[in-house]
Amino acid sequence: MSNEETMSSMGELLNEYDVKKLNRGEILKGKVIDVNDKEASVNINYAFDGLISKEELSVDGKDPRDVVSTGDEIDVYVISPNDGEGYVELSLVRVLEIKEKEEIKESFKEQKNITVKVKEETKGGVIAYYGNVRVFIPGSLVSRQRIELSTLVGTELEIRITELDFRNKKVIGSRRVIEEEEYNKNKKVIWDSLIEGEKRSGIVKKLVKFGAFVDIGGVEGLIHISDLSWERVNSPEDVVKEGDSVEVFIGSVDREKERLSLILKDVTKEPWTVHSEDIKEGDLVEGKIVRLAAFGAFVELFQGVEGLVHISEIADERITKPSDVLEVNQKVKVKVLNINIKEKKIALSIKEAAETNKEYVNYVDNEEEEGTSLGDLLKGFKFN
The missing domain is CATH 2.40.50.140 (Nucleic acid-binding proteins)
Structure with a gap:
């Protein structure tokens, strides 16, 4: 067949499908017609079928058969209108990335939370993915508490995007900002519930020369050394240790400055009151x-x-x-x-x-x- 005949046949074929010339970057709708362990074939209602390689089906090297199935209708991204072998080179990853980037932009603009999956620990933090979009979470923003970064690999985290620059491939996320908000919200509820003289359970968090700091369920208060015992105390370590569970009485409450004094000694057994008649x-x-x-x-x-x-x-x-x-x-x-x-x-x-x-x-x-x-x-x- 001559070149003229070939071009004529190609033109007739294109006319039969009534499609415009494909351009790189276009997003089309397609239907999976075959899938194996290396690639997936897609009917895009064009003169030629499209082909999606394993690398363009997922960023984490999944078996293509775990990503799509025959008969699935999907959106695809045109990498090349002709791969040289009579197929249109397509990508699922890139079209998903475009959608996911739009979702990230919206979440960043409205300061909404998104869920990412942590893939690996890296220098200074962890690498996570929102679908196919890479997100870096610095170690200082992983949590408001000390945590081993390696324990997060493979887990899902709810985060908030704090910096966004797709042009320079800079997408920064934070879990800590969410935890801080939750902590402050719970802390306000706790502060509002504190009543002077009320008895609470707590955990000794830190010992200092002048007393002990105790967490009573979201807020910390100080037991001054003079309030550890009715007896004279030379050092807080003589009475309590870090990690001890204790029953304390609420002393004074300053909600504005968020200062709380606690009393370990039993206020009902105040010696001067007990022995006032003696x-x-x-x-x-x-x-x-x-x-x-x-x-x-x-x-x-x-x-x-x-x-x-x-x-x-x-x-x-x-x-x-x-x-x-x-x-x-x-x-x-x-x-x-x-x-x-x-x-x-x-x-x-x-x-x-x-x-x-x-x-x-x-x-x-x-x-x-x-x-x-x-x-x-x-x-x-x-x-x-």
Whole structure:
């Protein structure tokens, strides 16, 4: 057949299909007529069938038979009107990419979330795909919490596009921004629910010199070292450890500055309240010296209840400093001079307790001769 006859036959064939000349980049509708492990043939209602290679069917090297099936109607992208072997070279990946790019543009413009699949870990983050569009998620934007990037490979993540520049192939996504929004939303609900004095369960997150930070389910509060126990605490580690589960009371709540104070010691067992009826002015009691200062000595009368013996009330003779005659953990008899439960202050005297003891001893010696019992003499006095 001559060239003229060939061209005539080609023209008749094209006229029969009534199609225009195909151009690179066109998107056509087609129907899969055959598929094998290397490629898929597509009827595009043209003089020649189209052919989609395995690489142009998916970006992750799937078997073509897992991507399309005979009879599927699909949109295809024209790579070349003639591949040199009588077929139109087509792509499914590229037409999908065009649609997916449009969806990404819309989600970026409206700040909507999209779901991507993480394919691999790379330097500084992970590579994910939205269909056939590559998305980079920096490690700092993967989560608001520390996470091993390798554990994300093969998983799906809901993210938001934060930077978009298709021309320079720059598509940046963030999971962290979504988590931050959820956290802040939940945090507001929690802050609004906090009631002073209420008891909550929490986890000790961090210990510092002045106390412990505890998470009570979305917000963190500080237990000051003085609120860890009714007893004197030298270091938070003496009471709690990081990771401990604790029951705490809500102290003060500052919603505007998002500051929360917590109390670990049981507020219902506040020593000054518990022992308010056990101490009266004039009582003679025994206590333990817990601290020495230049101006006097602090004496623990009950666990969590301390009083001060001023330096002038330690002994009859003048002393330079309390440590000259007293030492920490020493047990002493003291007399209650004054008590202020509201301000949690007690004034004590060691020298008056000693004088009172002498008076009682002398009185007892005299009265015993007259038949008075020791029990009668000590009525009204308290000794611990």
